[in-house]
Amino acid sequence: xxxxxxxxxxxxxxxxxxxxxxxxxxxxxxxxxxxxxxxxxxxxxxxxxxxxxxxxxxxxxxxxxxxxxxxxxxxxxxxxxxxxxxxxxxxxxxxxxxxxxxxxxxxxxxxxxxxxxxxxxxxxxxxxxxxxxxxxxxxxxxxxxxxxxxxxxxxxxxxxxxxxxxxxxxxxxxxxxxxxxxxxxxxxxxxxxxxxxxxxxxxxxxxxxxxxxxxxxxxxxxxxxxxxxxxxxxxxxxxxxxxxxxxxxxxxxxxxxxxxxxxxxxxxxxxxxxxxxxxxxxxxxxxxxxxxxxxxxxxxxxxxxxxxxxxxxxxxxxxxxxxxxxxxxxxxxxxxxxxxxxxxxxxxxxxxxxxxxxxxxxxxxxxxxxxxxxxxxxxxxxxxxxxxxxxxxxxxxxxxxxxxxxxxxxxxxxxxxxxxxxxxxxxxxxxxxxxxxxxxxxxxxxxxxxxxxxxxxxxxxxxxxxxxxxxxxxxxxxxxxxxxxxxxxxxxxxxxxxxxxxxxxxxxxxxxxxxxxxxxxxxxxx
Amino acid sequence: xxxxxxxxxxxxxxxxxxxxxxxxxxxxxxxxxxxxxxxxxxxxxxxxxxxxxxxxxxxxxxxxxxxxxxxxxxxxxxxxxxxxxxxxxxxxxxxxxxxxxxxxxxxxxxxxxxxxxxxxxxxxxxxxxxxxxxxxxxxxxxxxxxxxxxxxxxxxxxxxxxxxxxxxxxxxxxxxxxxxxxxxxxxxxxxxxxxxxxxxxxxxxxxxxxxxxxxxxxxxxxxxxxxxxxxxxxxxxxxxxxxxxxxxxxxxxxxxxxxxxxxxxxxxxxxxxxxxxxxxxxxxxxxxxxxxxxxxxxxxxxxxxxxxxxxxxxxxxxxxx
Numbered sequence: 001x002x003x004x005x006x007x008x009x010x011x012x013x014x015x016x017x018x019x020x021x022x023x024x025x026x027x028x029x030x031x032x033x034x035x036x037x038x039x040x041x042x043x044x045x046x047x048x049x050x051x052x053x054x055x056x057x058x059x060x061x062x063x064x065x066x067x068x069x070x071x072x073x074x075x076x077x078x079x080x081x082x083x084x085x086x087x088x089x090x091x092x093x094x095x096x097x098x099x100x101x102x103x104x105x106x107x108x109x110x111x112x113x114x115x116x117x118x119x120x121x122x123x124x125x126x127x128x129x130x131x132x133x134x135x136x137x138x139x140x141x142x143x144x145x146x147x148x149x150x151x152x153x154x155x156x157x158x159x160x161x162x163x164x165x166x167x168x169x170x171x172x173x174x175x176x177x178x179x180x181x182x183x184x185x186x187x188x189x190x191x192x193x194x195x196x197x198x199x200x201x202x203x204x205x206x207x208x209x210x211x212x213x214x215x216x217x218x219x220x221x222x223x224x225x226x227x228x229x230x231x232x233x234x235x236x237x238x239x240x241x242x243x244x245x246x247x248x249x250x251x252x253x254x255x256x257x258x259x260x261x262x263x264x265x266x267x268x269x270x271x272x273x274x275x276x277x278x279x280x281x282x283x284x285x286x287x288x289x290x291x292x293x294x295x296x297x298x299x300x301x302x303x304x305x306x307x308x309x310x311x312x313x314x315x316x317x318x319x320x321x322x323x324x325x326x327x328x329x330x331x332x333x334x335x336x337x338x339x340x341x342x343x344x345x346x347x348x349x350x351x352x353x354x355x356x357x358x359x360x361x362x363x364x365x366x367x368x369x370x371x372x373x374x375x376x377x378x379x380x381x382x383x384x385x386x387x388x389x390x391x392x393x394x395x396x397x398x399x400x401x402x403x404x405x406x407x408x409x410x411x412x413x414x415x416x417x418x419x420x421x422x423x424x425x426x427x428x429x430x431x432x433x434x435x436x437x438x439x440x441x442x443x444x445x446x447x448x449x450x451x452x453x454x455x456x457x458x459x460x461x462x463x464x465x466x467x468x469x470x471x472x473x474x475x476x477x478x479x480x481x482x483x484x485x486x487x488x489x490x491x492x493x494x495x496x497x498x499x500x501x502x503x504x505x506x507x508x509x510x511x512x513x514x515x516x517x518x519x520x521x522x523x524x525x526x
Numbered sequence: 527x528x529x530x531x532x533x534x535x536x537x538x539x540x541x542x543x544x545x546x547x548x549x550x551x552x553x554x555x556x557x558x559x560x561x562x563x564x565x566x567x568x569x570x571x572x573x574x575x576x577x578x579x580x581x582x583x584x585x586x587x588x589x590x591x592x593x594x595x596x597x598x599x600x601x602x603x604x605x606x607x608x609x610x611x612x613x614x615x616x617x618x619x620x621x622x623x624x625x626x627x628x629x630x631x632x633x634x635x636x637x638x639x640x641x642x643x644x645x646x647x648x649x650x651x652x653x654x655x656x657x658x659x660x661x662x663x664x665x666x667x668x669x670x671x672x673x674x675x676x677x678x679x680x681x682x683x684x685x686x687x688x689x690x691x692x693x694x695x696x697x698x699x700x701x702x703x704x705x706x707x708x709x710x711x712x713x714x715x716x717x718x719x720x721x722x723x724x725x726x727x728x729x730x731x732x733x734x735x736x737x738x739x740x741x742x743x744x745x746x747x748x749x750x751x752x753x754x755x756x757x758x759x760x761x762x763x764x765x766x767x768x769x770x771x772x773x774x775x776x777x778x779x780x781x782x783x784x785x786x787x788x789x790x791x792x793x794x795x796x797x798x799x800x801x802x803x804x805x806x807x808x809x810x811x812x813x814x815x816x817x818x819x820x821x822x823x824x825x826x827x828x829x830x831x832x833x834x835x836x837x838x839x840x841x842x843x844x845x846x847x
Contacts (some may be wrong), residue, residue, distance in 0.1 A: 245535070252536035269575065273560040275537060277529030278667035279582065283560060285631025286580050286673045295631075377576060381562045388528060405531025447527065454531050 001068075001090065002041040002081035005483035010089075013487040016494035017093035024499045025057050025095055032062035035163065035188075036096070036172045037181060038087045039068060041079040044478060044486065045174045046087065048198040050094040051474050052206055053172045055508035056196075057095075062169045066091040067184070069103030071152065073130045073145070074180070078350075102180070106155040113150040116157070118186055123153040125311040126179040132353035134307035134322030153179045160187035170194045176220045177310035185220050194515075195220070202469040203477050204504065210515040221314035222413065227517035229418025235524040236463055240455055247455075247462040251403055259465055260479075261400060262380075265346070269379035272404075283385040287378070291341065291371040298338045298442040300435075301387040302328055303375075303395045306351035316393060316412035317428050322356055324393055324411050329360050331432060332370055338439045339369045341386065346375040388442050391435070398422040399464070403457035407448035409434055416464070421457040468518045472504035473497050542584045542668065546592070547703035550583055559584045560671070564697070571697040573604065577690050580673035581697060587668045591705040592659045596627055596672055597698040600639040601650035604694035609746040612690055619836065620743035621688040622720040624828060625695060626797060627655045628673040630663050633798050635726060636677065636826040639695065640719030640839075643741040645776050651719060652698070658705055672700055677828065678800035682793045686722070686834050716841060723840040725819075725827040727798075730844050735792065735829065736814040739783040740839040741776050744768070784837030785813065791832045792817065798825020805829065816845070
């Protein structure tokens with residue numbers, strides 16, 4: 001963990017946490033353990049895991065095993081620093097009985113690489129992410145760094161398989177992708193262990209996959225997408241009238257950038273002021289001119305994703321995110337019935353070192369009806385005035401745009417893709433066809449978004465930002481930062497707030513006993 | 527129709543500015559309803575944060591032709607914003623900005639913004655751009671959209687106009703009043719502060735381009751980026767160096783005054799279409815060129831001395847005035 005905090009503040013926090021959890025956890029009676037990962041450098045990520053695990057331990061007394069460690073390539077690409085000792089201290093303050101440096105034992109193991117489909121899949125995705133490349137490079141199998149990743153993945157898989165043979169109550173993990181997290185999830189699923197996936201936003205958000213509800217037919221995220229869709233359909237959509245005022249409020253807050261709906265955008269370019277079609281049309285006349293477009297022709301905005309982000313973890317129509325983007329650009333070049341704006345992902349620099357977006361842009365430099373821009377060169381006002389149809393694989397725009405009546409086509413699944421907000425297509429043929437049909441429909445003046453879709457999208461905004469966000473003093477909101485402020489806030493919790501009936505314990509108990517796919521702020525079944 | 531779902535139940539009813547004249551000089555004015563890449567100010571309307579910036583005023587349709595004036599201003603904070611985002615080479619001198627002023631989706635005017643240099647007379651560049659709107663243009667939703675935009679850049683302005691010209695520029699005030707009976711387009715008075723000049727749309731065919739020596743602009747300060755240079759003693763040192771450099775350029779400019787050479791000509795471009803405009807040299811004087819436009823132009827014309835000279839400032843004068 002990398003913690004830029006005052007040493008005294010950290011010490012006080014650790015002491016306060018130790019006393020709190022000493023008195024608030026039952027003693028384990030058997031050899032049951034709960035496995036918690038702490039591979040991320042951000043303490044906020046790990047605190048969410050630890051808090052959730054301790055809430056489970058109150059229901060099912062168990063010892064806590066914390067997995068941590070750091071590997072060179074992870075360190076080089078992603079972390080600014082990693083101190084295993086800090087993880088150890090924090091984990092012990094949260095009453096962990098065992099802290100395992102996983103990477104250390106992986107490095108010491110002598111197991112050679114093994115050709116196993118799952119292991120190779122995770123090796124490929126992790127290799128792309130850590131090398132920051134959109135696709136595997138030519139001759140990658142013989143590259144030393146790939147071979148090392150493959151060996152590491154094999155050893156990780158063996159380590160996790162061994163670990164999951166113990167009497168494991170649950171695996172609590174912040175991520176479900178890449179070698180160090182994804183392979184643990186795979187082992188846990190094989191062993192029939194419940195998996196809790198905490199989220200890095202809001203207060204405490206978590207999804208869960210229980211062996212009883214796991215069909216075993218898709219990836220973790222695929223299972224989740226289906227289950228979230230079910231809950232949405234049976235417990236949220238049915239209450240749309242009752243929830244309407246709150247959904248409207250969340251929609252308004254998202255519009256004025258309260259709650260940071262697009263976390264990468266801050267300040268003036270993040271807030272939307274447009275209120276009606278006339279205002280949109282007026283601003284549009286200005287914005288199209290910046291791109292050399294015509295205001296009367298439909299504008300399709302294609303939102304590029306971070307190209308090496310969690311490849312192959314949910315259903316996608318194209319072999320890779322880069323293929324989707326390049327093929328869509330090639331399709332756009334032929335399709336002059338619309339004007340195409342291609343926007344790069346705002347954090348692309350962290351995911352791509354090959355200049356993929358620029359290389360595609362260079363190819364179509366002279367095509368008048370296509371434009372390529374970085375995301376932040378447009379304010380949200382400008383984007384909304386411009387976009388007649390959004391296209392993405394799994395980006396959050398597929399929720400945000402429909403909530404305000406702009407249609408979106410998704411070439412893959414996301415958390416909310418089965419909630420009926422956007423047009424989710426099943427295969428590549430359908431994708432091209434849907435694109436064509438949508439453009440024709442827009443030219444004919446048809447409305448592609450129904451009122452139901454808007455209501456669903458606003459309800460999802462509510463569900464995502466409110467319904468499944470548990471407010472507990474034990475997990476301060478993500479924005480409670482920098483580290484000293486967070487530690488001080490949590491110290492106040494541990495020292496001064498009584499634990500009785502804390503929302504954390506009540507909501508985790510509800511989710512755990514009913515095996516629900518998500519942690520909820522209130523009882524949806526009531 | 528897209529846009530009909532933009533509003534939510536919690537949106538405030540919109541404030542509409544009633545009656546003429548309209549004077550908006552603050553970003554907190556409730557009539558300022560849309561900002562696009564503009565950060566609102568308290569005593570100014572706002573400051574452009576990107577390559578383009580637009581603001582929208584909700585004005586009840588006056589029903590008569592109107593004259594709109596937009597006061598834009600390049601101040602020191604604006605140049606600091608610019609240098610922090612563009613990161614120009616450390617020794618590249620500050621260049622003038624050329625911005626287009628667009629309203630209701632059309633080009634209405636342009637401005638050359640070159641800050642006054644010197645020791646004590648240094649200061650920001652303020653330009654007020656005025657244009658007329660027909661009654662129908664402020665009809666319907668009554669939304670007046672004013673945008674500062676990037677100009678077209680022909681080959682000859684490279685190295686003579688700042689990149690990303692609108693970035694950091696302030697919109698100080700926007701006012702709308704009933705159109706006065708005279709429809710003559712005002713020719714901007716005074717020197718631009720650089721070797722560029724602007725002829726507004728519909729300007730005279732024959733005019734004089736007067737020149738005057740001016741202190742060339744030194745490089746812009748850059749916000750320090752390393753731990754060491756961010757410290758106070760280092761920053762104070764940089765400030766002293768900048769003052770010395772400023773004094774140096776000023777003294778050199780005083781001693782060695784720039785004058786247009788015998789071969790100095792002009793280049794010009796129509797900022798609306800991006801097409802070159804031919805200007806015929808009628809007469810050459812010691813510190814002025816008398817010019818005649820021989821090709822038609824639809825938009826404002828950007829005129830630059832050829833070759834450029836950072837030690838000269840230009841002014842357009844109409845002979846029979």
